[in-house]
Amino acid sequence: MKLWSKRLIFAVAAMTVAWLTGIGFAMSGTSPNVPVTQPSDVQAPAHASGQVVVPGTAVPIAAAAAYQQAAGRAAQTPAPAGRAGQAGGGTAAPARGTTPPVSRVPAGQQASDQVFKNIQVLKGIPVDEFMGTMGVFTTSLSLCCGNCHTGAGTSNPKWEDDPPRKKTARAMITMVNNINRQNFQGRQVVTCWTCHRGQLSPSVTTPLDFAYGDAVIVPPDLLPRATSGGPTLDQVFSNYIQAVGGQANVDKLTSYVAHGKSLLFGEVGAGNPAEIYAKNDGHVTTIVHQQEGDVVRAFDGMTGWWQIPLTVTPQYQLNSTLADGARFDAIMAFPWKIRSFFTNWRVSYPQSIEGQDMDVVQGNLPPRPGEATGMIGTLYFDSKTHLLRRYIRYANTMVGRIPTQVDYSDYKPVNGVQLPFKYSYAWVSERDDWTFDKYDVNVPIEAAKFGKPDIKTAGDVTGRKPQ
Numbered sequence: 001m002k003l004w005s006k007r008l009i010f011a012v013a014a015m016t017v018a019w020l021t022g023i024g025f026a027m028s029g030t031s032p033n034v035p036v037t038q039p040s041d042v043q044a045p046a047h048a049s050g051q052v053v054v055p056g057t058a059v060p061i062a063a064a065a066a067y068q069q070a071a072g073r074a075a076q077t078p079a080p081a082g083r084a085g086q087a088g089g090g091t092a093a094p095a096r097g098t099t100p101p102v103s104r105v106p107a108g109q110q111a112s113d114q115v116f117k118n119i120q121v122l123k124g125i126p127v128d129e130f131m132g133t134m135g136v137f138t139t140s141l142s143l144c145c146g147n148c149h150t151g152a153g154t155s156n157p158k159w160e161d162d163p164p165r166k167k168t169a170r171a172m173i174t175m176v177n178n179i180n181r182q183n184f185q186g187r188q189v190v191t192c193w194t195c196h197r198g199q200l201s202p203s204v205t206t207p208l209d210f211a212y213g214d215a216v217i218v219p220p221d222l223l224p225r226a227t228s229g230g231p232t233l234d235q236v237f238s239n240y241i242q243a244v245g246g247q248a249n250v251d252k253l254t255s256y257v258a259h260g261k262s263l264l265f266g267e268v269g270a271g272n273p274a275e276i277y278a279k280n281d282g283h284v285t286t287i288v289h290q291q292e293g294d295v296v297r298a299f300d301g302m303t304g305w306w307q308i309p310l311t312v313t314p315q316y317q318l319n320s321t322l323a324d325g326a327r328f329d330a331i332m333a334f335p336w337k338i339r340s341f342f343t344n345w346r347v348s349y350p351q352s353i354e355g356q357d358m359d360v361v362q363g364n365l366p367p368r369p370g371e372a373t374g375m376i377g378t379l380y381f382d383s384k385t386h387l388l389r390r391y392i393r394y395a396n397t398m399v400g401r402i403p404t405q406v407d408y409s410d411y412k413p414v415n416g417v418q419l420p421f422k423y424s425y426a427w428v429s430e431r432d433d434w435t436f437d438k439y440d441v442n443v444p445i446e447a448a449k450f451g452k453p454d455i456k457t458a459g460d461v462t463g464r465k466p467q
Helices: 006-028 064-076 127-141 164-183 192-196 208-212 233-244 247-252 320-332 335-340
Strands: 255-264 272-279 283-290 293-299 304-307 315-317 351-353 356-364 376-382 388-395 402-414 417-427 430-441
Touching: 127 192, 127 315, 127 320, 127 402, 233 247, 233 335, 233 356, 233 376, 233 417, 255 417, 272 430, 283 320, 293 320, 304 320, 320 335, 320 388, 320 402, 335 376, 356 388
Parallel strands: none
Antiparallel strands: 255 272, 255 430, 272 283, 283 293, 293 304, 304 315, 351 356, 356 376, 376 388, 388 402, 402 417, 417 430
């Protein structure tokens, strides 16, 4: 992301100071003792213990009080088998008065080491989180499944094999967990991306072009609150609603089916037939009809499902922050309704996307036990048109956060509402670019469209393990 305007250069400086401050807090294990001013209509989220969470602080602490509590628990209470800090084997006795950790695997579901063979480090986590960690590895090192797993991508994969790179990955997970445990009280400060940055081997020497070239910044996941200048939170959301057609028009849109084509990243051609089914009460399903089977993301208001053909687990349920992300996606199918999703929205410093200034707002959910923060959501609004250009949400795993990024463009009026006719959905395992031909609005959609996908649509599942 290149920063061109003076406004953005100021933002770079502010975010850099915030980042350096956050690193200091991470090293000391404390949170900033700075009062945070909340807008009058925004209430700070409560931690599970009832203590108010302080939003908007610098990396890595967004929910400062909760983060400090989580750090204290991490220092006193051992993680379950396979959790961060315990990958190397062996556990310490719980400190007196502490509560045994709660299982991360929901009742009725199986843990990763019950579903897959030869799991030595990534134990005791749900299948969806396990699959997400695979994506964290691939994006952090620019690898694919076949670089670590024998026969991946063929009709005869041997997932349980132990090629050298898989053994190295286990050692790296143990190393990173030890670094975080010994230096950051078990908090997830160092991840694969910290060093690798998309390369197989970490860089050792700073390139001088980096030091003296155009200013480039990678913003932290948790953004600092802007202290002055720029629009208020109310203005950002109000400007957006006016830009898409006004409150009266958006209130009339209760459902839609979007029809078009989806093209996977790196492929050429017309793409595959695809649809989005959405209702404004928190239901959404996206379907891409690929030759090998349907790629489906479904959320019925309570439960989320993923279906991906040609994977070892073609279908699985979503949990924790991944389920929160599915709920977020369902609301974002009607973005003007997202204001109520978080209670701690904050306006951060402006950023740039393809040379266009963006107004940036962010919120996060309260953390679950053992988490530094809950699911994070960041929205980017074009400063000139006020239309939504992008959102990014982050889910937690034992090896780092999983980002999901959705980009919108080519807005056109549909029933008095500006809707995007181009849409890009990217996460750690794939990116697909959509082009819509039409929207059918305010149409009835059967409830089954939003439930668990029919496994028959996942292609040949012989030898695979749908959950």
